[in-house]
Amino acid sequence: MTPGDLILLVSPKGKQYLRKFDPEAKLHTQDGVIDLSQVAQAGYGGVIASHMGSLYRVLRPSTYQLIKGVKRSTQIMYPKEIGYVLLKLGIGPGTRVVEAGSGSGGLTTALAYQVGDTGRVYTFERRPEFYELSGKNLEAAGLSHRVTRYNHDILQGFAPEGMVPGDPASDPSGADALFLDVRTPWDHLEQVAAVVCPGAPVGFLLPTTNQISDLLRGLETAPFEDVEVLEILVRRYKPVADRLRPEDRMVAHTGFLIFARHAGTPFTGSIPVLDRVRRAQENPDDDGPPAPGANATPHAPGTSGPAAPAPPPSATDPTASDPPPSGADA
Known part of the structure; x- marks a missing residue:
């Protein structure tokens, strides 16, 4: 253990x-x-x-304790x-992810950790006040070096002043995933x-159903597909073997999650493989151009023209053999 490492001190009563x-x-x-000099020895x-x-x-x-430990002036995501x-957006080592609506930095902390x-x-x-607070929380968690922060309204796009185009440390273009925690996400779908x-994959957090409806209408007309809407409820149980039962209170509705995927190539338009399938369906008798030499007729030896097919045996040809009578021994 070295100075600067994060530690969590927990009492027998659960004080942390x-x-x-x-x-x-x-x-x-x-x-x-x-x-705290005792910590290194322990x-x-x-x-x-x-x-x-x-x-x-x-x-x-x-990570759970890092998130719960952030100082907040806004309601953080649970x-x-x-x-x-994190699972839906596929966040892992090497992922480049955009977040809008940093708030107190709870989700930012989890993203940076992952x-x-x-x-x-x-x-x-x-x-500005949330921008400053989230920065302090990231610094306290020791994760600020993984995060590029902007005090910027994304209604103007994701290219704020100070961004260097093409610089992976500052330019979010071509990000692998995105999450929006803003009041009117449908206003930002073009920028997303x-x-x-x-x-x-992209995700959104909204508190009310009427906001979800507005977002869904926007997603229908924007290049997004595979839409999912859900909420997550958690009910804890008293960890007493002889009296196992649910806690009296639970963390129920805290927000709705909406997910979708950016539709890079639409399901309509010209796609080479599908074009061939459509042509085959429209012209079932058209097998397309023959392969080279597929219909070529072999020439007779020593001639320049095609060989004539052999005539069938004549009925008057004495050399033609008749079929054996029925029941005759082979």
Whole structure:
């Protein structure tokens, strides 16, 4: 463990503190002061104590805990939605993904974690206060080096001032995936289609059904297909073996997710293979041009013309053999 690594301190009662490891720092809690110099010796999975004797376990934070630990001034996406978004958009090492509506940076954090050092997240936020907050949260999570951030309204497109065309560190063109968390995503579909690569998955988050209807109408007239609409509900159970039952409260509706794919090549138009199929269906007797030499008739030896076919045996030809009578031995 080295200074700057993220650590999660968890008490037996579930109290959690997410911090960057600094061996010279002290953490003040309700259970007393924790000298973080103990962390290096304890290591991940080990136990340290406050000056009052309260115990805390040292853990490596998961992506879930990174997201839950972001400071927020907006409602962040819940992990239950984020997990599905990552799968639907195919986010993994090397992925180049565009996000619009950074907010507090919850989804941005998850995207940056998943793309690894070989991928890139391009995130756009038009409100300066959210732009600043998401940047601080990414810095706290140690993931800011994987993210290119723009304080920019995407209604003007995904080519903000300062972007260098063709530079993968700043230019999102040809992105592998995109996610929009904005109020009126149907107003941005033209810009979305222009920034992603053909066939790329795209996703949207909306809070109300009437907004979904407006988006669906927009998707019908834009180059998108394979549309899906869903919501995700989570019900936890009390982890007591003798009294296993659902918790009294659950995380129910927190938003609707809508997914689609950019239709790079439409299902209409001229496609070579389909053109041949259509011609065959329209002219079933037309087998097309013959292959070279397919209908050529062989010439008789020593002649320049085709060989005449041999005549059938004549009925008066004495050499022609009659078929054996019925029942005769072969």
